[in-house]
Amino acid sequence: MLDHIAIATRDAAAVRRVYELLGFKAERIEEVPSQKVTATLLSMGGLHVEFLEPTGEESSVAKAIARRGEGLHHLAFAVASLEQAMRLFRDQGIRLLYETPQPGAGGKRINFLHPGDCGGVLIELCE
Numbered sequence: 001m002l003d004h005i006a007i008a009t010r011d012a013a014a015v016r017r018v019y020e021l022l023g024f025k026a027e028r029i030e031e032v033p034s035q036k037v038t039a040t041l042l043s044m045g046g047l048h049v050e051f052l053e054p055t056g057e058e059s060s061v062a063k064a065i066a067r068r069g070e071g072l073h074h075l076a077f078a079v080a081s082l083e084q085a086m087r088l089f090r091d092q093g094i095r096l097l098y099e100t101p102q103p104g105a106g107g108k109r110i111n112f113l114h115p116g117d118c119g120g121v122l123i124e125l126c127e
Contacts, residue, residue, distance in 0.1 A: 001078050003126050004041070004048035008061045008073040012040045012051035019049060032105050037061050039105040050076075050105065074112065076124035082109050085125050089113060101127070 009015045016026065024042035032039050036059035040051040052073055054062035064073060079085040082101050089096060095114035104110035104126055113123040 003076040003078040003124075004050045005075060006050040006052055006073040006124070007071065008052050008054075008065050009070045010053065010065060012038065012053040015051055016040055016042065024049060028106070030105055031055065032103070034103045035059070035061070041105065072121075074122035074124050076110075076126050079125050079127050082111060082125060082127040085127075086111055089125075094118075 007015065012029075019042050020026070022044070024044045027041045027043050027048075029038065029040045031037075035052075036055050037052045038055055040053070042049050042051075052061045054065065056062065061073060086096055086101075094117045097112040097114060101109040101111055104124075108126040110124055110126045113125065115122045
């Protein structure tokens with residue numbers, strides 16, 4: 001099930017304003033030290049959009065913005081068991097970005113599928 005759509009941006013507050021005019025409501029803003037970002041989560045109905053603003057130039061989000069500009073960063077899918085999902089993808093030869101689960105926004109445990117194995121789209125698995 002799709003959990004959220006993440007957008008990389010240099011200025012989450014400015015972009016957030018546009019989405020709020022579309023009807024989205026802010027749920028939370030939090031620092032995610034493991035990913036070196038500030039995450040702003042908005043929702044409308046069952047749809048969640050997450051803005052990722054890098055907290056430093058060493059952040060993978062900052063590097064993505066430098067390479068491709070602002071925009072879609074990843075699609076996140078909820079899984080019941082992150083370890084089981086990681087095993088499933090590894091067994092199918094799909095690369096994961098991390099060997100072990102990482103802490104993500106909202107207290108979730110996360111990992112990512114390599115975009116090179118997913119049609120150029122970064123996919124997050126979150127539990």
